[in-house]
Amino acid sequence: MAKNINKIKSTIPSWNLSDLYSGVNDARIERDLKNWLKRAIRFEKQYKGKINSPNLKAEKLAKALIGLEEISEQSSKPGYFAQLVFAADANETTRAFVKKIEEKTTEISKHLLFFDLELADLPEAAIKRFLKAPELKKYAHFVKVVRSFKRHKLSEAEEKIIADKDLTGASAFARLFEELTSNAKYDIAKGGKKQILNQSRILALLYSPDRESRRKAADSLSRGLKQNAKFHAFIYNTLVQDKAIEDRLRQYSYPQQARHLANEVSKEVVETIVGVCDRNRGLVSDYYALKRKILGYKELHDYDRYAPITAAEKKVGFEEAKDIILESFGKFSPEMAEIAQKFFDDGWIDAQPRDGKRGGAFCSFVTADLHPYVFLNFLGSRRDVMTLGHELGHAIHAWLARPKGYFSLGAPLVLCETASVFGEMLVFDALKNSATSPKEKVSLLCGKIEDIFASSFRQIIMYEFESEAHKTRGEKGELAVEAINDFWLRANRKMFGKSVRLGDDYKYWWMYIPHFIHTPFYVYAYSFGELLTLSLYAKYQKEGNAFIPKYLRLLEAGGSESPSRILSSFDIDISKREFWQGGMDVLKKMIEEAKANYKTVKR
Structure with missing residues (x-):
């Protein structure tokens, strides 16, 4: 096993960040930070007190927005670079580098704080007049989003205090979490010898065909x-x-409100998704009853949830994974394959597993004048192939949205997962269609069903866990370890029912999940994206080539419109329970397909 992984690892790329900077000691970093600080100070002098003014003209507002976007975009590059080098190798040097960059970029941002505040305070009549002007068309949605937070903004002085305090508050604790998880070591006995593994490697063993492992x-x-x-x-x-303190200061009524507002979805839509997942929880028990039969176990334990169906899964080399992805993307859209090819050719992917590297996978959009970077730990499983397809889906989304500019580069979180899950589905279908036996199909289907569970039911469970933790922390004060553990175990048992036995130690497993730390209540966006994409994929299978231009336009839109507006071309109403149930119906068909193939295998 170790030899196979080492062989695979030798061909796996680490990224080239030189389009940003050559390294943490690159002299351009300090030069750029000084330059953009000067530009921010000049911008503040030029426009402060003149945005929320009866003399403001559309041309002046457009010019100010162009300048603000340029400063925001260019001054963010050192920060993106710092985040990427720290994710790739968390050590004392990169830790200090991140801290230094955070402090300097915060200083720049403080000179720009006035703009959003003044823009939010402009009279509604003036805004309506400005948004009709052609020179402001590009920024119309950005302006609307800024103004949607109007009642939650503080004074400029207060906003500056919060920005400064975050450096030694929330931001510092989030970085401490990253250090704990990136440098954590786990001991395990293998072959009579004790091995020390990082978090990515220990989590990968949960997919081992050997139950004892x-x-x-x-x-x-x-x-x-x-x-x-x-x-x-x-x-x-x-x-x-x-978060509770900041929510109180900003007059948010409940802990999730800020996330809903940023995602541009209503509380009612989120509750509809939660309700649909709750009503369909029986699919989880139904599937795991099938898996228990396939594996021949009397009872499934938490460590059996991701057990592969086949005894041994053939390792996939990185080059083979690349070919699978490019071919599956190309069959859908040659343009998507061409974009993905750039990431392989130009060193924009870091897939090599190594000590000090954080676990998981992500795609950093960076800036509209550059390109995204893809990050994962590739160990050669078919799941890793689909993860690579998932992150490249994100990358293609960002690439296509670049013409919209930096302020509209990123879609709201609820749409962020659409392109990634769609890319993953394309890769899954390619793998399934190349399967040579019903047994292999069952294995692929089971793996994909489990991934969908993880992106839909599990994310709602995590959302409910967060909701209970935030609510109880607000009512009763600091939570003991056992109290948080209890929330986690209870929420997960709700999902699995009696189909999987969750051991008592499973209660600690909330501790390695970064979303709880970095982006509270982010997780329901995965459920939104998963169910939305399953429905969209069903439309693609029904409509064929006619679907493709509409889908690419969805990606090109980036964050230039609200989710409901972007999805209107597909005749989708996200407020309707029936729409979300359509995604569950696709999942149900996959479970039935797995059952049918299993019957064939048994014969």
Whole structure:
């Protein structure tokens, strides 16, 4: 196993960040930060007190927005670079570098704070007049979004205090979490010898075909998390309370409100998605009853959830994964394949697993005048192939949205997962269609069903866990480790029912999930994206080539319109329960397909 992984690892790329900077000691970083600080100060002198003014003209507002976008975009590059180098290798040098860049970019941003405040305070009549002007068309949605936060903005002086305090508050605790997880080591006995693995490697063993290896990996992960449980609980308590204080200052009525507003979706839409997932929880028990039969177990444990159906899965080399992705993307749209090819050719992917590198996967959009970067830990499984397809879906979304500019580059979080899940579905279909036996199809289907569970039901469970933790922290004060553990275990048992036995130590597993730390209540966006994309994929299979231009226009829109407006070309009403049930119906068909193929295998 180790030899196979080392062989695969030798061909796996690490990224080239030179389009940003050559390294943490690149002299251009300091030069750029000084330059954009000067530009921000000049911008402040030029426009402060003149945006919320009866003398403001559309031409002047457009010029100001162009200048603001340029300063915001260019001054963000050192920050993106710092985040990327720290994710790739968390050590003392990169930690200090991140801190230095955060402090300097915060200083720049403080000179720009006035703009949003003045823009939000402009009279509605003036805004309506300005948004009709052709020179402001590009920024119309950006202006609307800024103004949607009007009642939650503080004074300029207060906003500056919060920006400064975040450096030693929320931001510092989030970075401490990253250090804990990136540098965590887990011991496990393999082949009579003790091995020390990082978090990515120990989590990968939960997908091992050997049940004892999975059990040992689960025990090792639990032990490691338990050792740092007090630290994780302290970090989480601090961040939850920090958010509660800021929510109170900004007059948010409930903990999730800021996230809903940023996502441009209503509380009612989110509750509809939660309700649909709750009503369809029986699919989880139904599927795991099938998996228990396939594996021949009397009972499934938490460490069996991701057990592969086949005894041994053939490892996939990175070059083979690249070919699979490019071919599957190309069959859908040659343009998508051409864009993905750039990421392989130009070193915009870091897929090599190594110590010090954070776990998980992400795509950083960076800026509209550059290109995104893709990050993952590729260990050669078919799931890793689909993860690579998932992150390249994000990358294509950002690439196509670049003409919209920096302010509209990123779609609201609820649409962010659309392109990624769609890309993953294209890769999954390619793998399934190339399967040579019903047994292989069952294996692929089961893996994909479990991934959909993880992106839909599990994310809603995590959303409910967060909701309970934030609510209880606000009512009762600091939460003990056991209280948070109890929220986690209870929420997960709701999902699995009696189909999977969750061991007592599973209660610690909330501790390694970064979304709780960096982006509270982000997780429901995955459910939104998963169910939306399943419905869109069903439309593609029905409409064929006629669907493709509409889909690419969706990606090209970036964040230039609201989710409901962007989806209107597909005749989708996200407020309707029936629409979200359509995604669940696709999942149900996949489970039935897995059952049918399993019957064939049994014969």
